[in-house]
Amino acid sequence: MNFTRWSARLPGTQRRAAARDDRSSVPAARAEYARPEGTPAQPDDAAAPAPSPTETAEGLPGPALDDLSAREILGRLPAPVALLHGPDHRVAYVNDAYEAAFGPRPAGVPAAEAMPELDRLSVLPLLDQVLRSGTPRTVKSRKTTEGGSYTVTCTPIAGEDGVLVYAADVTDHAEAAERLRTSERRHRETAVTLQRSLLPQELEQPDDLRIAATYQPGGTDAAVGGDWYDVITLGAGRTALVIGDVMGRGVRAAAVMGQLRTAVRAYARLDLPPHEVIQLLDVLAAEIDASQIATCVYAVHDPNEGRLVYASAGHLPILVRDEDGTVQRAADPTGPPLGTGGWVHTSGTIALPPGSTAVLYTDGLVERRSEDIDEGVASLARALAGAKGSPQVVCDRLIRSLGVTAEHDDDVAVLVVQHPARTGANAELFHNAALDLLGGIEAAPRARAFATGVLTSWRFPVELRDLGVLATSELVANSLQHGTPPMRLGLRRTDRRLIIEVTDGDDHLPRRRQAEPADEAGRGISIIASIATSWGSRRTPGGGKAVWCEFALPQ
Secondary structure, three states: OOHHHOOOOOOOOOOOOOOEOOOOOOEHHHHHHHOOOOOOOOHHHHHOOOOOOEEOOOOOEEOOHHHOOHHHHHHHOOOOEEEEEOOOOEEEEEOHHHHHHHOOOOOOOEHHHHOHHHHHOOOHHHHHHHHHHOOOEEEEEEEOOOOOEEEEEEEEEOOOOEEEEEEEEOHHHHHHHHHHHHHHHHHHHHHHHHHHHHOOOOOOOOOOOEEEEEEEOOOOOOOOOEEEEEEEEEEOOEEEEEEEEEOOOHHHHHHHHHHHHHHHHHHHHOOOOHHHHHHHHHHHHHHHOOOOOEEEEEEEEEOOOOEEEEEEEOOOOOEEEOOOOOEEEOOOOOEOOEOOOOOOOOOEEEEOOOOEEEEEEOHHHOOEOOEOHHHHHHHHHHHHHOOOOOHHHHHHHHHHHOOOOOOOOOOEEEEEEEEOOOOHHHHHHOEEEEEEEOOOOOHHHHHHHHHHHHHHHOOOOHHHHHHHHHHHHHHHHHHHHHOOOOEEEEEEEOOOEEEEEEEEOOOOOOOOOOOOOOOOOOOHHHHHHHHOOEEEEEEOOOOOEEEEEEEEOOO
């Protein structure tokens, strides 16, 4: 191989222009560069001025670029360089840096046989492309079996049917990038672990509803957000459903989400109306972190009413699919996101009759960069219209229909709630009975007689029936003494419990207290707490209160 014919063009290096002969367009410098060693100079060559030497860093004259052969130039490069020639890419030359990195390579042998490192670096397939196209090709940061990383550029040599292979060692950069990726991966895993640990590990399953939920974090390139959901049993057959989204990413968003979820459970135990719970959360969110904005929906299901009463702080609307496949959409949010302050939230309602399915979700399910979010909600409604099966089946189907994959760019939370339509023997386990109490001395005996007849018809054991009549007597007596009309006694049986509830027009909630031996009153609530599985009270939306107790049925 005649190396004096190779003209190396190195980045950042300019060739000094040589004088040209009037009779030829070929530079005289090239004639000198291409003249074989030992050949005397021709007269025309002597006419060309001698190139001026360059200066070294010490100020001493050094050789000009045109005085160096291609072998000398390539040999002085600190990066591995190889020259390959011909259609089978035979080894023409490797410099010292190449031999130091990969070992000596025999000349004249095809690269596929003599240079296995090019295969490991994914360079061999590029050589034919470079020769055919005449265009350089580069593979970035490929790792060798020895542990080093290289970025390799293959450059065609014009008119020589050859390829120059230049490998830049980027091991330090690759290791730094890998350390950064490892750190980011650990940070994400920490956030995901925190996020999942703060979500309910097992959803509560109310008597009258069937519920499933799904949480899916964003793909590896997306930081974990603050989506959450919850199901809270309130007592007297009522259930609170919650879903929310903290507008942030990473551990901080997950931590704020955990604080809000804990606060929701605490406020729910107060059995407040949905808009009052949202109002308290709004104040708390601003105190936790004023820079973190969150959206939330808090809804309450009462089996006696067949509807959801909800309050929304900037969250997406609840969707409800009726038994015939019609999808209803709840009204727009009843207030701005949590943490904004200065807003009086209100409650709205949406029907949830037997046979219907409600879906609560976060924006990761329906928001896409290429379309308006209302189009995403409409797509979800269409998918819900055809979704049948158990709540978990509906969850999975909605996730698939909306194109959410493991590489989705946002985390997604979905809560599916079904109010099953019961028929046959299953329906016999669910009963309701109610009696309006007009007051007076006959109200208590009428309530006891009513409870005795109803509980007997429901075929409860004698012991449970007697406890139910005693609890009814105490609740009615408490309402007659401390409440105001209208008063109403309600009895409800599910497949798991007996619920007794008394409502009246007074909004002062009873509390349990320790009665003195000489007191003639004040023991009713203590008796209820002693014999019942649980008890509680709440204010009713139209004014007044409800006091209830529950008895767990033997399974």
